[in-house]
Amino acid sequence: MRYIPHTQQDVAAMLSAIGKPDVASLFSHIPETLRTKRPLDIAALDEAALLRHVSEIAGHSRPAMESLSFLGAGLTPHHIATAVDAQLARAEWYTSYTPYQPEISQGTLQAIFEFQTIVAELFGLDVANASMYDGASAAAEAVLMARRVTGKHRALLTPGLHPQYVETIETYLSGQRDHAAEEKKIEASGRVSLEQVKKDLDAHDDVACVVVQTPNYVGVVEDLAPIAKLAHQHGALLVAVTTEPLAFGVIVPPGSVGADICVGEGIGLATPPSLGGPGVGLFAAKQDLVRQMPGRLVGETVDKHGRRGYVLTLATREQHIRRDKATSNICTNQGLIALAFTIHMCLLGKRGLQELARINLAKSEYAKAQLERLRGFSLAYSGPTFNEFALRIRGGKPALVVEKLAARGIFVGVADGENLLIAVTERHTKADIDRLLEELDGACP
Amino acid sequence: MIETRQLIHPERPIFEHGAEGRSGASLPELDVPAIDAQKHFGKLARVTLAALPEVSEVEVTRHFTRLSRWNYAIDLGLYPLGSCTMKYNPKVNERVARMPGFAGVHPQQPESTLQGALEIMWRLERVLCELGGFRRVALQPAAGAQGELCGVMMIAAHHQSQGRAPSKVLIPDSAHGTNPASCTLSSYTTVPLKTGETGIVSVDTVAQACAENPGDIAAIMMTNPSTLGLFETDLGKIAEVVHAAGGLVYMDGANFNALLGKVRPAETGVDVMHINLHKTFTTPHGGGGPGAGVVGVGATLEPYLPTPTVEKEGDRYFLDYRRAKSIGRLRSFFGNFGMFVRAYTYMRELGGPGLTLATEMAVLNANYIRARLKDVYSLAYEAPSMHEVVFTDRKLKRETSVQTLDVAKRLMDYGYHPPTIYFPLPAVTGGAGALMIEPTETETKETLDDFCDALRAIADEAKRDAEMVKQAPHQTALGRLDETRAARQPILRWRAK
Structure with a gap:
C-alpha cells in the first residue's frame, strides 16, 4: 500500500517498544460486542485501474463547461484564469490546515486577510470574514446574526430570493424558537414591492431583517436604498444576498446603499462549477456588527520583533472557546476556494473587474434584444438586469424546451415554472448567442 | 536540530504591489454593441470602483507563490494535529477531481446529462454505508459542524414526530466545541458530562444524567474514540440507557480513522453520525476547508434526511426530492461534490483490507509515540490509546517554567507542525495543558522517531535553558505574534495609509 509505509520489521520494532505481541492486541480493549464481525467488502484498485474506473463514470456526464451552456440560476460560471488553478495545485496551499499556529501559517493568514479586504471592497462594507460554506448557508447565518443584533426574530424573505436560499434559511x-419567515410573490418589474415590504414591516413589530437578493433570482437588479431605509425605520437590518458578485463591478455595492450585512456565493469567480460545490460563501458586515459575526476572522498584528504579521482573531465569538454560547457552530470554512476567489480577483484587478462586468452586461443585453425580436418570445420582467434574465417562450413549457435542446447538446437555461432563466457571460461569443436564438426558435412549437 | 535553510521572501500585501492601469486579466474583445452601464443602471450604477489591486499575472503568481512558502503543509512534513487526521492527500485524487466530467458539470443541468456525477454520489454513499453499517448517508453537509447540525435537526424532527419535545442533549466535557454550538442552533440545552477517572464516559454518569432529567433527554453526543484518543468502552451500555430514556445516540465521527474495519458504529447503538471526509478519507484540508461532513443514519432517522437524495432505478440515477418528513436543505445544490470524488477515489484505491490496514497502522503509530514519550511528558490518562495520544505538561510545569505553548512553538524550530494544544480543555486534563498528537498511518517509523527525539530534546532544553524555549520559535520567518493586540485593536482588512 503506497500510502502506508510500514514494513514487517517496522511493525515488529514498534510493537516491541509498545510492549504488545501483535497489532490485534492494540484493539483488544474494545468490548467484543462492539466489534464488527464482518470484514469490509470494498474492492481495491491499482492507480491505472482506478483511473479507468472513474474516467468511465465521469464519461457518463456531459459537462456544461464543455458544451454551449447558458446555465446560471445561482451559479454563473466564468472563465477562470489558468494561473488560479496553478496556485491551488501547490501543496503548501491545499495540504495545510486552519492556521492555528501563525508563525508557520502566514501564507494562509495573509491570503485570508487579502480575501477579507477584497470581499469588503466588493460589497462596499467594512469587514468580511474568512468565508462560509456557501451563499445559501451564509444567508441563513446572516439571518441568525440579524436576530442576535436586533433581539427580534422574524425574517422578511423577499420574493426574488433564490428558492434554495429560502429553503436553507428555513x-x-x-x-430556533419563535421563528417566522415571510415570503411574497414577485412584481411585474421582477423587483421587490416596496409597498409590500412596508406593509409587512408595519404588520409585524418583530422583524429582525429584510433579506433581498440582487441581482435577484430572475436576474433583476434591485433598488436597495429605499428598502434599507424602510428596514432601518422599523429597527430591522437589511441583509443583501447575491449569487453573482461580478455584478458589483458595475452596480452600486449593497453596503453603500444601506445594507448592514451582505452575503454571496463566489464559486463562479473562483473554480469550475463541480456540481455546485465546493463553493465559497462570502460574508461582510458593518464594522459595529463585527462581534456578532459568525466564522473566522484574520487580523493584522506584529510579531515580537515588531514585524507585520497576521493571526486568527476575535475568537471569543467562536465555538472552540464559547461552545454553546458561540455566534455559530462553524469551524471548517472554504479556505481553498476563498484563495481561488482572491487570486482571480487580483488577476482581474480594479479595472478588469469592471471591464468583465461590462462585457457580461453587453452580451446579455445583446441576447435580450435579439430574443425580443423573435416572434413568441418576451422578457418576463421589465426591470434592469445584469447578465441573466427570465424569458417567456411560446408554447410556455420551458422544462420541455430545456430537455429537448439538452438532447441537441445545448444547455439553454434553467426552467423555473413559466420562466426560462438564461445567463449570458464573457464565455459566449456573438455566434454562441445567435446559435441560442436559432435553437430556441427551432425548439418552440 | 533541523539544518535546512532556504530563501524566504518577505511579502507585502498584494494591495501594496502594482501600478495604476496595470492588469493581469485576459478578457475577450467585445463582439456585440457596448452598453453604457451608467445609463443602463442610472442611480444603481457603481461610481467608485472596488479598490482591487492593479497587478500583472506575473506579480500575482509571485505574490501567492511567495506566500505559499510561508505555510507549513502535509507535503512538507508530519502534521500531527490531534483530531484533525492530517494524513497524506493522494495526488491521484486531485487529478480525478479535475476531470471535466466531474469539475465541469453544472448543478442545474438536466439529470439525464449528470448520470456520472450522480453515480459517484450513489457509489460513495454505498461505500460509506458499508464502513459505518448505516442505512443511508446524507452527503449534503459542507463540513463536520454542518453535519452535526444536520444530525441534531433530524433528532429533533424524530422527537417531534413522536409528539415529544425533550430539551436536553448530553455532551461529555471532552467534546469538540462544535457539538454544544450545534445543539444551541437547534434550541437544545446541553448537559455536560464529566469525564470519568479513567478518561472514558461511564454508563453510570449517563444513567444519572438521564435520571436527573426524566423524559427530557433528546440525545447524547459522543465522540468515539474520544478527543482523548480513548475508545468509549461503555458505549453499548450507554446507548441502551439513552434509548431507554427516550433519547438517541449521536456519534461525532471526527476520529473514525481509528475504527475502519474494526467497529461499525451503527452496530454499537449509534443512530446518527457525521464523518469528515477531509479527515479519514484524505480530501485535502485546503488551509481550512472545504471539507465535507456527510451524515450516516440508521432506520430511525432515515425519513428525516435532507433532500435531495440520490437514488437508482434500473440503470438510471436520479435526485429524489420526495421525502415528506425531511428536515429540508442545508445549503445550495448537493454538497461539496469535489470532495466526494476525491474520497471515493481514495476508498476504492485502498479497498476494504487497505482501509482496515490504515486504521491498524494509525493506531500503531499513535501507540508508538506514546511509548517513546510517556516517561518525559505526562499521559492525560493511562487507558489504552487509539489513533491519537494526549499528553499534558503536568510534569514539565512541575520541574520547569516551560509549558505546553512553549513546547509547541519550539517544535517548529525542529521542523514540525505542533500538535493540537490545550484541547481537550484543562478541565478534562486535570488543569494541565494538553498536547494532542495524531500521527496518522501515512508516517514512517523514522519520521516518528525523529519527531519523538525532538520532543525529548525540548523537554531536556526546558530544564537547561527554559528562557530559550519560552522565546521560541527562533527559526521561523516571524517570531511569536501578538494575539492580544490583534484582538484589542482589530485590523481586519487592508487600508491605504
Missing part, C-alpha cells in the same frame, strides 16, 4: 430557522 431549515436553519426551524431549529
Whole structure:
C-alpha cells in the first residue's frame, strides 16, 4: 500500500517498544460486542485501474463547461484564469490546515486577510470574514446574526430570493424558537414591492431583517436604498444576498446603499462549477456588527520583533472557546476556494473587474434584444438586469424546451415554472448567442 | 536540530504591489454593441470602483507563490494535529477531481446529462454505508459542524414526530466545541458530562444524567474514540440507557480513522453520525476547508434526511426530492461534490483490507509515540490509546517554567507542525495543558522517531535553558505574534495609509 509505509520489521520494532505481541492486541480493549464481525467488502484498485474506473463514470456526464451552456440560476460560471488553478495545485496551499499556529501559517493568514479586504471592497462594507460554506448557508447565518443584533426574530424573505436560499434559511430557522419567515410573490418589474415590504414591516413589530437578493433570482437588479431605509425605520437590518458578485463591478455595492450585512456565493469567480460545490460563501458586515459575526476572522498584528504579521482573531465569538454560547457552530470554512476567489480577483484587478462586468452586461443585453425580436418570445420582467434574465417562450413549457435542446447538446437555461432563466457571460461569443436564438426558435412549437 | 535553510521572501500585501492601469486579466474583445452601464443602471450604477489591486499575472503568481512558502503543509512534513487526521492527500485524487466530467458539470443541468456525477454520489454513499453499517448517508453537509447540525435537526424532527419535545442533549466535557454550538442552533440545552477517572464516559454518569432529567433527554453526543484518543468502552451500555430514556445516540465521527474495519458504529447503538471526509478519507484540508461532513443514519432517522437524495432505478440515477418528513436543505445544490470524488477515489484505491490496514497502522503509530514519550511528558490518562495520544505538561510545569505553548512553538524550530494544544480543555486534563498528537498511518517509523527525539530534546532544553524555549520559535520567518493586540485593536482588512 503506497500510502502506508510500514514494513514487517517496522511493525515488529514498534510493537516491541509498545510492549504488545501483535497489532490485534492494540484493539483488544474494545468490548467484543462492539466489534464488527464482518470484514469490509470494498474492492481495491491499482492507480491505472482506478483511473479507468472513474474516467468511465465521469464519461457518463456531459459537462456544461464543455458544451454551449447558458446555465446560471445561482451559479454563473466564468472563465477562470489558468494561473488560479496553478496556485491551488501547490501543496503548501491545499495540504495545510486552519492556521492555528501563525508563525508557520502566514501564507494562509495573509491570503485570508487579502480575501477579507477584497470581499469588503466588493460589497462596499467594512469587514468580511474568512468565508462560509456557501451563499445559501451564509444567508441563513446572516439571518441568525440579524436576530442576535436586533433581539427580534422574524425574517422578511423577499420574493426574488433564490428558492434554495429560502429553503436553507428555513431549515436553519426551524431549529430556533419563535421563528417566522415571510415570503411574497414577485412584481411585474421582477423587483421587490416596496409597498409590500412596508406593509409587512408595519404588520409585524418583530422583524429582525429584510433579506433581498440582487441581482435577484430572475436576474433583476434591485433598488436597495429605499428598502434599507424602510428596514432601518422599523429597527430591522437589511441583509443583501447575491449569487453573482461580478455584478458589483458595475452596480452600486449593497453596503453603500444601506445594507448592514451582505452575503454571496463566489464559486463562479473562483473554480469550475463541480456540481455546485465546493463553493465559497462570502460574508461582510458593518464594522459595529463585527462581534456578532459568525466564522473566522484574520487580523493584522506584529510579531515580537515588531514585524507585520497576521493571526486568527476575535475568537471569543467562536465555538472552540464559547461552545454553546458561540455566534455559530462553524469551524471548517472554504479556505481553498476563498484563495481561488482572491487570486482571480487580483488577476482581474480594479479595472478588469469592471471591464468583465461590462462585457457580461453587453452580451446579455445583446441576447435580450435579439430574443425580443423573435416572434413568441418576451422578457418576463421589465426591470434592469445584469447578465441573466427570465424569458417567456411560446408554447410556455420551458422544462420541455430545456430537455429537448439538452438532447441537441445545448444547455439553454434553467426552467423555473413559466420562466426560462438564461445567463449570458464573457464565455459566449456573438455566434454562441445567435446559435441560442436559432435553437430556441427551432425548439418552440 | 533541523539544518535546512532556504530563501524566504518577505511579502507585502498584494494591495501594496502594482501600478495604476496595470492588469493581469485576459478578457475577450467585445463582439456585440457596448452598453453604457451608467445609463443602463442610472442611480444603481457603481461610481467608485472596488479598490482591487492593479497587478500583472506575473506579480500575482509571485505574490501567492511567495506566500505559499510561508505555510507549513502535509507535503512538507508530519502534521500531527490531534483530531484533525492530517494524513497524506493522494495526488491521484486531485487529478480525478479535475476531470471535466466531474469539475465541469453544472448543478442545474438536466439529470439525464449528470448520470456520472450522480453515480459517484450513489457509489460513495454505498461505500460509506458499508464502513459505518448505516442505512443511508446524507452527503449534503459542507463540513463536520454542518453535519452535526444536520444530525441534531433530524433528532429533533424524530422527537417531534413522536409528539415529544425533550430539551436536553448530553455532551461529555471532552467534546469538540462544535457539538454544544450545534445543539444551541437547534434550541437544545446541553448537559455536560464529566469525564470519568479513567478518561472514558461511564454508563453510570449517563444513567444519572438521564435520571436527573426524566423524559427530557433528546440525545447524547459522543465522540468515539474520544478527543482523548480513548475508545468509549461503555458505549453499548450507554446507548441502551439513552434509548431507554427516550433519547438517541449521536456519534461525532471526527476520529473514525481509528475504527475502519474494526467497529461499525451503527452496530454499537449509534443512530446518527457525521464523518469528515477531509479527515479519514484524505480530501485535502485546503488551509481550512472545504471539507465535507456527510451524515450516516440508521432506520430511525432515515425519513428525516435532507433532500435531495440520490437514488437508482434500473440503470438510471436520479435526485429524489420526495421525502415528506425531511428536515429540508442545508445549503445550495448537493454538497461539496469535489470532495466526494476525491474520497471515493481514495476508498476504492485502498479497498476494504487497505482501509482496515490504515486504521491498524494509525493506531500503531499513535501507540508508538506514546511509548517513546510517556516517561518525559505526562499521559492525560493511562487507558489504552487509539489513533491519537494526549499528553499534558503536568510534569514539565512541575520541574520547569516551560509549558505546553512553549513546547509547541519550539517544535517548529525542529521542523514540525505542533500538535493540537490545550484541547481537550484543562478541565478534562486535570488543569494541565494538553498536547494532542495524531500521527496518522501515512508516517514512517523514522519520521516518528525523529519527531519523538525532538520532543525529548525540548523537554531536556526546558530544564537547561527554559528562557530559550519560552522565546521560541527562533527559526521561523516571524517570531511569536501578538494575539492580544490583534484582538484589542482589530485590523481586519487592508487600508491605504
